[in-house]
Amino acid sequence: xxxxxxxxxxxxxxxxxxxxxxxxxxxxxxxxxxxxxxxxxxxxxxxxxxxxxxxxxxxxxxxxxxxxxxxxxxxxxxxxxxxxxxxxxxxxxxxxxxxxxxxxxxxxxxxxxxxxxxxxxxxxxxxxxxxxxxxx
Amino acid sequence: xxxxxxxxxxxxxxxxxxxxxxxxxxxxxxxxxxxxxxxxxxxxxxxxxxxxxxxxxxxxxxxxxxxxxxxxxxxxxxxxxxxxxxxxxxxxxxxxxxxxxxxxxxxxxxxxxxxxxxxxxxxxxxxxxxxxxxxxxxxxxxxxxxxxxxxxxxxxxxxxxxxxxxxxxxxxxxxxxxxxxxxxxxxxxxxxxxxxxxxxxxxxxxxxxxxxxxxxxxxxxxxxxxxxxxxxxxxxxxxxxxxxxxxxxxxxxxxxxxxxxxxxxxxxxxxxxxxxxxxxxxxxxxxxxxxxxxxxxxxxxxxxxxxxxxxxxxxxxxxxxxxxxxxxxxxxxxxxxxxxxxxxxxxxxxxxxxxxxxxxxxxxxxxxxxxxxxxxxxxxxxxxxxxxxxxxxxxxxxxxxxxxxxxxxxxxxxxxxxxxxxxxxxxxxxxxxxxxxxxxxxxxxxxxxxxxxxxxxxxxxxx
Numbered sequence: 187x188x189x190x191x192x193x194x195x196x197x198x199x200x201x202x203x204x205x206x207x208x209x210x211x212x213x214x215x216x217x218x219x220x221x222x223x224x225x226x227x228x229x230x231x232x233x234x235x236x237x238x239x240x241x242x243x244x245x246x247x248x249x250x251x252x253x254x255x256x257x258x259x260x261x262x263x264x265x266x267x268x269x270x271x272x273x274x275x276x277x278x279x280x281x282x283x284x285x286x287x288x289x290x291x292x293x294x295x296x297x298x299x300x301x302x303x304x305x306x307x308x309x310x311x312x313x314x315x316x317x318x319x320x321x322x
Numbered sequence: 323x324x325x326x327x328x329x330x331x332x333x334x335x336x337x338x339x340x341x342x343x344x345x346x347x348x349x350x351x352x353x354x355x356x357x358x359x360x361x362x363x364x365x366x367x368x369x370x371x372x373x374x375x376x377x378x379x380x381x382x383x384x385x386x387x388x389x390x391x392x393x394x395x396x397x398x399x400x401x402x403x404x405x406x407x408x409x410x411x412x413x414x415x416x417x418x419x420x421x422x423x424x425x426x427x428x429x430x431x432x433x434x435x436x437x438x439x440x441x442x443x444x445x446x447x448x449x450x451x452x453x454x455x456x457x458x459x460x461x462x463x464x465x466x467x468x469x470x471x472x473x474x475x476x477x478x479x480x481x482x483x484x485x486x487x488x489x490x491x492x493x494x495x496x497x498x499x500x501x502x503x504x505x506x507x508x509x510x511x512x513x514x515x516x517x518x519x520x521x522x523x524x525x526x527x528x529x530x531x532x533x534x535x536x537x538x539x540x541x542x543x544x545x546x547x548x549x550x551x552x553x554x555x556x557x558x559x560x561x562x563x564x565x566x567x568x569x570x571x572x573x574x575x576x577x578x579x580x581x582x583x584x585x586x587x588x589x590x591x592x593x594x595x596x597x598x599x600x601x602x603x604x605x606x607x608x609x610x611x612x613x614x615x616x617x618x619x620x621x622x623x624x625x626x627x628x629x630x631x632x633x634x635x636x637x638x639x640x641x642x643x644x645x646x647x648x649x650x651x652x653x654x655x656x657x658x659x660x661x662x663x664x665x666x667x668x669x670x671x672x673x674x675x676x677x678x679x680x681x682x683x684x685x686x687x688x689x690x691x692x693x694x695x696x697x698x699x700x701x702x703x704x705x706x707x708x709x710x711x712x713x714x715x716x717x718x719x720x721x722x723x724x725x726x727x728x729x730x731x732x733x734x735x736x737x738x739x740x741x742x743x744x745x746x747x748x749x750x751x752x753x754x755x756x757x758x759x760x761x762x763x764x765x766x767x768x769x770x771x772x773x774x775x776x777x778x779x780x781x782x783x784x785x
Contacts, residue, residue: 253701
């Protein structure tokens with residue numbers, strides 16, 4: 187991958203540095219980007235919505251805490267929370283070590299993911315945004 | 323002429339505080355009490371549970387003290403000694419309170435009090451027989467008792483309420499199932515877990531400590547799970563059955579049946595008003611479900627009869643009962659009540675402590691108030707690091723319109739001793755700027771308050 191931050195193709199990205207994708211198993215999962223985990227440094231705690239709660243694209247659905255700061259988790263899509271990644275809840279540093287894989291945060295019920303994805307950035311656009319930010 | 327200007331049924335925190343205030347205002351006061359002065363709080367509630375929690379924390383800390391360079395070998399538990407100490411503390415406080423009441427000229431009338439006649443006479447069934455006394459005003463402060471909902475098996479031996487645990491002999495268990503993840507359930511779960519017991523908490527709602535801010539219950543769950551406590555939320559208990567030496571508690575979780583066993587079961591589902599034996603023949607009071615219905619001056623439907631505390635209040639806390647008792651008496655004497663009983667702090671004494679007062683951000687939003695929330699997580703607070711405390715935080719809710727502090731939720735060491743600052747701020751309508759004028763000592767846990775206030779102030783300048 188180009189640049190200092192990993193950006194995974196095939197995922198969609200938000201301005202709030204969260205991602206969403208459909209897994210090979212058909213689940214819709216979200217997490218934070220490599221850029222976000224590097225900025226946060228060691229992640230200590232995930233403050234997540236309850237399973238069954240509705241979330242709205244673009245709004246904060248919870249928080250990611252590090253020793254350095256508390257960051258809002260931006261909902262990449264509108265849907266309902268299905269499941270927490272309990273391994274990441276128990277060990278939030280998974281978001282640092284594998285933000286796009288084992289460090290996924292929530293799975294969501296979002297039947298129209300592909301349609302909502304048109305309102306999000308694809309990998310190239312997100313990378314360009316990061317590069318522009320770094321140049322400022 | 324009545325025997326007493328004020329006759330109080332119940333000598334717990336509501337009753338004794340009302341009595342002391344009334345005596346201070348020159349009233350002749352009698353307090354009817356069928357058990358011990360001090361009520362549930364002093365004898366079977368607040369005070370003994372905190373005494374036991376403290377002992378259990380010392381035991382747990384001894385096991386982790388090598389990190390501090392303190393090597394402790396051969397720690398053991400003497401449950402009899404632990405419970406004996408708990409009892410001694412209650413006795414000391416009881417004796418002191420009784421002395422104080424007698425010193426103020428308050429008559430303590432031993433026995434069960436039953437309102438008779440028009441409600442302003444009380445029949446007392448005591449150790450020496452029955453007698454009747456009258457009051458110009460009667461104040462019911464009979465408190466509450468543990469609820470036993472109609473779940474089959476709750477009457478089996480080995481199924482206890484907090485009364486049974488705290489009144490019973492000093493003992494611990496291999497395993498304990500706690501039904502109910504409210505304050506009493508989590509505190510007693512923490513106590514037994516600290517002593518090495520395998521504890522499971524079954525809570526029917528989505529998170530522990532349901533009336534409080536969700537993050538408090540979630541953080542506590544994460545901390546308790548790290549200590550080996552199993553927590554099941556969304557669990558609706560359907561029955562308890564004997565199984566060998568222990569008990570099996572059956573429940574449904576997301577419509578699927580499941581169960582868990584334990585050597586003992588604690589039923590901590592809530593408390594109900596204590597009205598057994600309170601009303602004699604022909605005496606009726608308007609009720610609000612199981613609570614005695616009162617107006618804003620604590621008057622019941624019977625003239626001259628008042629009620630305060632757990633028997634009538636929505637919030638069942640000792641300091642609510644005390645505040646209501648004092649306010650009721652002040653109103654009787656034609657005075658403006660001193661305390662603001664609409665702003666009530668509540669505390670949970672696990673480690674770290676939890677304390678909450680006023681509105682959460684969600685409650686402000688629900689009330690249509692435009693508010694911001696400032697949060698500080700205490701990872702870089704020196705005292706928190708020194709105390710080896712788990713994840714701790716301070717959250718503040720502030721009105722965007724006038725910058726008044728609307729509420730605070732603390733989860734940190736000494737939270738119960740820090741919340742008073744916010745209670746005082748809210749009742750006096752202080753703004754975030756006014757609270758930030760105070761220099762806070764360093765190093766202290768309350769520097770976390772300063773940081774949370776600054777975080778809220780920063781959000782006020784953003785949109």
